[in-house]
Each structure stands twice: as C-alpha cells, then as structure tokens.
Amino acid sequence: MVPSHDAPSLGRCGSPLAARREDASGFFQFPALNTSVAQARSRVLAQLREWGVDEVACDDARLVVSELFTNAVRHTDSERVSCQLRVDEAHVRIEVADEGHAPTEPRARRSGADEESGRGLLLVGVLSRAWGVRPDTGGRGRVVWAELPHGRPAH
Template sequence: MRQDAFHFPALNTSVAEARQRVLTRLREWGIDEVACDDAQLVVSELVTNAVRHTDSEKVSCQLRVSRVVVRIEVADQGDAPTEPRVRRSGTDEESGRGLLLVGALSREWGVRPDDSGHGRVVWADLPHGRHPH
C-alpha cells in the first residue's frame, strides 16, 4: 500500500494546493488519469468544505492507495454545528452539490470523528486502475 499525508492552513488557497499534491502523488504511483481526475475533484470538495464550514486552523489530507481503491481522508479541527451531508440545491444555487459529486465518484464515503476527539474526518474510496509499467 502506498500512502502520503500532508497538512495545509485552512484557507481557500489551500484547495488548489491539495488538488495539485494529490494529482502529483497519484501520477507518481501510476494511477490512471480517470482516477486522478476524480481524486482531484473529491479532494477539492472535501478540503473546500473543511475550510468553509469549520473553524479549523489547518486541514489534513491523507491519501492511501491499495490494489483497487484510492482512499482520500480530509480531517478538520473544527466543531461545525452539523455533520457533512448531501443536500439538495436549487437549480439557481451556485454551491451545495459537492457531496453529491463525492457520492457519484466514490464507491463509498463517510464521516467519522478524528483520532484526537476534536474535529472529524470525511473519507471517500475511489476505484482506480494502474498503468502497466
């Protein structure tokens, strides 16, 4: 199993940095482009939610690749009033569809408390293939 973990300040600019780090690492590991694209979208949504909806100072991301699954975990430090959940957005709303996208791209996803007892981890498992070497 391959894995990487990294941390960013809980700022909007960190979303692009997280997306780039995930793309670079998955390409280094030989993960197919479809899974790389899906992982970038998922990490973008999860980091954006952690930055916008919690009072975190930093956001952590862990990336693990098994034979058939890319697992993305995004941890926040904050105490948001509600647990992340899919919501139905109106057609004229510009946001609110992120977890629908995560659900559509993932085999499964979920939320759990983080190991410290403060904040939570939102995770998603994405299918992948590897390029032959």
C-alpha cells in the same frame, strides 16, 4: 451513494506495489484558507501520478479532494486541514481531517437550480465507491473520507 460510516479502512494488502504506495508520503496539511484548496488538488495529483494511478482516478480524486477541502475550510473553525491518501490495487482512499466542529455533520443535499453551491457531496457520492464521516482520532474535529475506484481504462 449513501455514506457508509463503518466501511473498512484500506490498509496494506499483500502486494509489494501496494505496500510501497502505503509507505510513501501520503499525508499533508495546509492552513484552512481558500488558497489551500488548489494546493491540495495539486499535491494529490502529483502523489497519485507518482504512484502510477490511472488518469481517470487522478481526475476524480482531484475533484473529491477539492470538495472535501473546500467544505473543511468553509464550514469549520479549523486552523489547518490535513489529507491522508492510501492506495491498493483497486481503490484510492482519501481522508480529509479538520480541527474544528461545524454545527452539522456533512451530508449530501439537493440544491435548487439557482443555488451556486451545495452539490459537492452529491458529486463525491457519484465518484466514490463509498464515503462517510468519522470523529478525528485526536478528539477534535472530524474526518470525511471517500474511496474511489482506480485501474479503469481511460475514456
């Protein structure tokens, strides 16, 4: 899927359940270390399960967060990486923000069969309804976001 840089943010919608999810603690940050990737995956899984998000979407969100956190840790000069989660009736929105600037903007690329990395954003594109990149509101760094569907029956 081609990233959409101006897709709308998932804010509050009319239902009390969505408002309760939006008000829950959906923000966390960790040091920009490789060990933080596993912590981010665990935190996302716990939060989405608390909100009652289906297991298929939880698994997809864990994978997306893992890819986005890994990219922020490996490819920026950040000291901390943060994550914001939002949920409405049909989507999970994940935003991973870094503090540093990388030489290029994140984009999906094709990797050779022998390469061990480089497929993460292709995976994010497959699992997401949309994804994109925007500058961080603080003026330093950027936010890579993805919107995933949820509410699907388990396989």
